Amino acid sequence: MAEIKYNTRQRDTILRVLKAYKDRHLTAEDLYDRLRQNGCSVGKSTVYRYLEALTTSGSVRKYSIPGLKSACYQLADSGCAEHYHLQCSRCGKVIHIDCNEMRQLIQHFEQQHHFRIDMARTVLYGVCADCEE
Amino acid sequence: MAEIKYNTRQRDTILRVLKAYKDRHLTAEDLYDRLRQNGCSVGKSTVYRYLEALTTSGSVRKYSIPGLKSACYQLADSGCAEHYHLQCSRCGKVIHIDCNEMRQLIQHFEQQHHFRIDMARTVLYGVCADCEE
DNA sequence: TTGCGTGCAAAGGTTTTGCATGGCA
DNA sequence: TGCCATGCAAAACCTTTGCACGCAA
Numbered sequence: 001m002a003e004i005k006y007n008t009r010q011r012d013t014i015l016r017v018l019k020a021y022k023d024r025h026l027t028a029e030d031l032y033d034r035l036r037q038n039g040c041s042v043g044k045s046t047v048y049r050y051l052e053a054l055t056t057s058g059s060v061r062k063y064s065i066p067g068l069k070s071a072c073y074q075l076a077d078s079g080c081a082e083h084y085h086l087q088c089s090r091c092g093k094v095i096h097i098d099c100n101e102m103r104q105l106i107q108h109f110e111q112q113h114h115f116r117i118d119m120a121r122t123v124l125y126g127v128c129a130d131c132e133e
Numbered sequence: 134m135a136e137i138k139y140n141t142r143q144r145d146t147i148l149r150v151l152k153a154y155k156d157r158h159l160t161a162e163d164l165y166d167r168l169r170q171n172g173c174s175v176g177k178s179t180v181y182r183y184l185e186a187l188t189t190s191g192s193v194r195k196y197s198i199p200g201l202k203s204a205c206y207q208l209a210d211s212g213c214a215e216h217y218h219l220q221c222s223r224c225g226k227v228i229h230i231d232c233n234e235m236r237q238l239i240q241h242f243e244q245q246h247h248f249r250i251d252m253a254r255t256v257l258y259g260v261c262a263d264c265e266e
Numbered sequence: 267t268t269g270c271g272t273g274c275a276a277a278g279g280t281t282t283t284g285c286a287t288g289g290c291a
Numbered sequence: 292t293g294c295c296a297t298g299c300a301a302a303a304c305c306t307t308t309g310c311a312c313g314c315a316a
Contacts, residue, residue: 070306095248176299178297
């Protein structure tokens with residue numbers, strides 16, 4: 001599937017679920033289950049194929065979290081190129097932040113360590129305020 | 134396998150290979166192949182079981198790189214708790230750095246964003262100097 | 267009508283598990 | 292000798308693929 005040409009019921013509902021869960025991680029299986037629960041049953045191959053297409057086109061980020069076997073997918077809204085991602089390793093929540101200190105650090109790494117950090121790929125793991133108690 | 138109790142030929146050789154490749158990523162399959170090439174054949178389950186034990190005990194870091202199906206393993210030498218990891222997404226090389234700016238950033242996140250970053254888990258992805266040309 | 271999209275089932279690859287045997291302490 | 296560790300094969304899992312049918316444009 002090189003490009004996305006048609007709009008279908010399946011793709012609409014997959015996108016709708018991805019939007020509803022835009023702040024959490026979803027595996028392909030999770031997504032598949034949510035679709036069935038909503039009565040909008042979609043074949044597993046379709047889920048995988050569409051997720052792959054969306055990943056290739058850049059609309060979705062695919063990543064893996066430690067201790068989880070299957071890949072996670074998350075809608076990459078347009079602003080994601082300019083900000084940074086924190087992910088709580090307890091609850092899985094993804095926090096999008098815009099932070100000058102982070103920007104400075106990236107510059108520091110480029111100039112002093114000759115390493116060009118790719119923030120679209122990088123996720124900082126840790127524990128969020130809610131899970132810290 | 135809760136703890137590691139015995140020393141065996143298999144475990145010695147697995148550790149030796151891990152040490153030899155401490156600056157590169159190795160999949161379980163890679164490790165298995167290297168062992169056979171050295172004439173120190175070890176069963177695949179043993180490789181997986183020992184890697185899991187080492188990961189649990191913290192001697193080895195397990196992670197995945199984008200575009201690669203199988204998990205990667207790398208020896209986590211004792212200093213890894215106090216420094217940071219950069220990984221080149223082109224060549225897979227892992228760079229261990231000790232960096233004050235990074236330390237400051239972690240403090241900044243904790244105080245201003247109420248997020249406690251776990252550097253043992255976090256890897257900054259990007260492109261290293263060698264791959265940048 | 268055309269050709270992309272879908273669903274099923276099967277294949278593919280990685281990792282885990284059960285069980286009998288082997289080997290360290 | 293008593294357990295733990297190993298190896299094989301099978302199972303479990305996640306993901307991809309082949310193919311016939313369905314459906315958007």
